[in-house]
Amino acid sequence: MADFETPTLKPYPVIPAIEIGSMAHSQPFVAKEDHQQKLGFPGELVDDWENVAVKKLGELVDKSRALRVFLDSCVKCGACTDKCHYYLGTSDPKNMPVARQDLLRSVYRRYYTLAGKYFPSLVGARDMDKSVLDEWYSYFHQCSQCRRCSVYCPYGIDTAEVSMAAREIMDTVGVGQKYCNEIIGKAQTIGNNLGLPEPALADTLEGLEEDIEEETGVVVRMPLDEEGADILLVTPSADFFAEPHVDGLIGYAKVFHQAGLSWTLSSYASEAANFGMFIGSYDNMQKLALRIREAALELGVKRIVFGECGHAWRVAYNFLNTLAGPFDFLDPDYPVPQHICEVTYDLLQRGALKMDPSANDDMVVTFHDSCNIARGSRMGDFEGGQLVIPRAVIKASCNHFVDMPADAIGEGTFCCGGGGGLLTDDLVELRVKGALPRMEALHEVTEHHGVTHLAAICAICKSQFSKILPYYGFEMDQVVSIHQLVSNAIQLDGQQAQ
Amino acid sequence: MSLLTIAFTLLFYAATLILVAGLAYRIRLYARTPTPLRIPTTPAPTTTPGVVRRMFFEVTLFNSLFKSNKWIWLFGWIFHAALLFVLLRHLRYFTDPVWSWVELVQPLGKYAAFAMVAGLAGLWARRFLVDRVRYISSLSDHLMLALLIAIGLTGLGMQYVAATDIVAVKAFFLGLMYFDWQPMPADTMLNLHLLLVALLMIVFPFSKLLHAPGVFFSPTRNQADNPREKRHLPTQGASAAQATAQAAESR
Ligand code: HEM
């Protein structure tokens, strides 16, 4: 990749002065023709694309109250300008949330508002042309749709909604992003983002069963496509093969085993992640969601549980019921769906799991709240449970836990820098720079509280951290899964003394 | 009737019509646009009364803005609170006899005008002094502040510099309301003040001032966080959220 400098970690966060155009060169690879066509989008820039784009924008505004209200209501107060990790890490003013929205708003105003039609320069309205499209492609792929800006905007304007709309318009005129669209295609045909077919999955799971037995002396099963199981576990496919994700999967299996719960994975719906959200495509998101419904019906399960993932949980928690419901064929005693952390938390509350937190005594752990969990969904039956429950599970699993500074966690958590469909090597510079605020917060607790490990609850966060921690002088294996901690601490019946 | 009177009479009828019809059209549009998915910014209230509470504090105290930026919050909140008092105080030109509670807030309104101009000045200063805010400001953002400040200053001018014939002004506006037209006093400061107010009324439904109705319709703020308990249908959002907005508005 192009050379760039990793930002230096400052002892306290600084809002940088703007540097116009500093990230204008950042663009991900464009989707190839067949990736586009698989998703029902044109393979290349269509004729008369300017009008097609403007028309699509009008349709989207008519279909989404959020978009309409957000495009109309911004007063340019500036409250969001210092809230985006990409602005903080790159200093490019177009990475300020309001400026990012304005890339789209300028076109909306030109074609759909009186002021923009007759006084374009007064309100900053612009014609849809190639330079606008280029800017869109660049800067709407510098938004991880993390919603941090939405927390701080007086009207809750969510730039994520705006960038989803912009990406959908770009897909509609034939300019899609390779990373997202290729992955969605795989998930829709093979069943998961990595493109792992059933035999490969079965093989992997068998290997993991052997590993667990070797380590603990206990036979812990990892069932696949087992009809009549009570629980369908849907987890991000990274859990099947990458560190530290796999250790999390082992953790889920141990929890189910010890609690005596019958469960299964599905090879048909072997992916929790739903990249349809990233490109703002309701239809593609729904197709992926329906696979989960079909698998649940096919296998005759009673509950659906999701593994550790961020945006997957947002789609599952908020959208699944709308996209693929109603789920009246499942056990009404359990929410649909449940997060694995909710399951483990409930079991811990009931004293159904024996934990030995000293198994993790070699670590001082801090926790990275994933954006889509902290600001986009919930766990448990109380407001804010998504912030409490993962911490409770961590604290039950280890003796040394320290939170990062308050403005970098909870609802104000900083994105890992790789969310929203940006977790690709062609965007490494953006990912490294966007991680700056999180790295500064981590640095702070490392220096002052001796933190050694960063627990994450999302497949994207885990992959992103493994990649970028070394740029900032940390080790890649300092990131751990929450259920990896659980896996270390949980005491299985009949387990060999270690 | 003087030309001046005819011009102002027509202007205020037109401005009122544009303001009311324009806002009604916009609000109807917001209410009828569907909300395909559930997107509250969490942690969010899980019940409708909780949402009403959230919205109430959002609108009266600018809660999110307070979390976000203390300077903008301070200037912005002072400006809006002062604006509210100024508007209430103006009710005395439209009611006869003047409602007793308007009499009560009336003395406060007098000083609120200073606070309003001060708040606006603070907000405008940020548009020059903070490089990020300078970058996002377009001409219309500056003009809007200039317009409001000019309205405030001409109002203060009549109060403290060149007193105007308040009785005649009141007769003019009551005349408008009861279709019994009365002369508009020829007073430069007053005429300028009223001209600018009419301009504000006319641009309101076409400008960022739509944030006032918009805030009640923002799905990230007005949706309850209960997607597992209650299935959200993509077509169903409209009426429910409208009810919430109205509930919050009527508080
Ligand atoms: C429900 C009623 C309203 C609410 C909740 C509300 C809220 C807000 C908030 C939170 C801001 C951002 C902070 C700031 O810059 O002050 C703002 C800005 C603004 N509001 Fe309102 N507002 C309301 C009604 C109005 C009305 C009736 C006016 C009209 C004259 C108005 C004029 C403005 C202007 C001009 C700005 C931009 C200030 C700037 O340029 O920095 N607002 N409003």
Ligand code: SF4
């Ligand atoms: S905080 Fe909201 S209203 Fe203010 S500039 Fe940002 S998006 Fe616009």
Ligand code: SF4
């Ligand atoms: S959603 Fe996140 S990445 Fe996108 S503009 Fe807002 S803060 Fe930045």
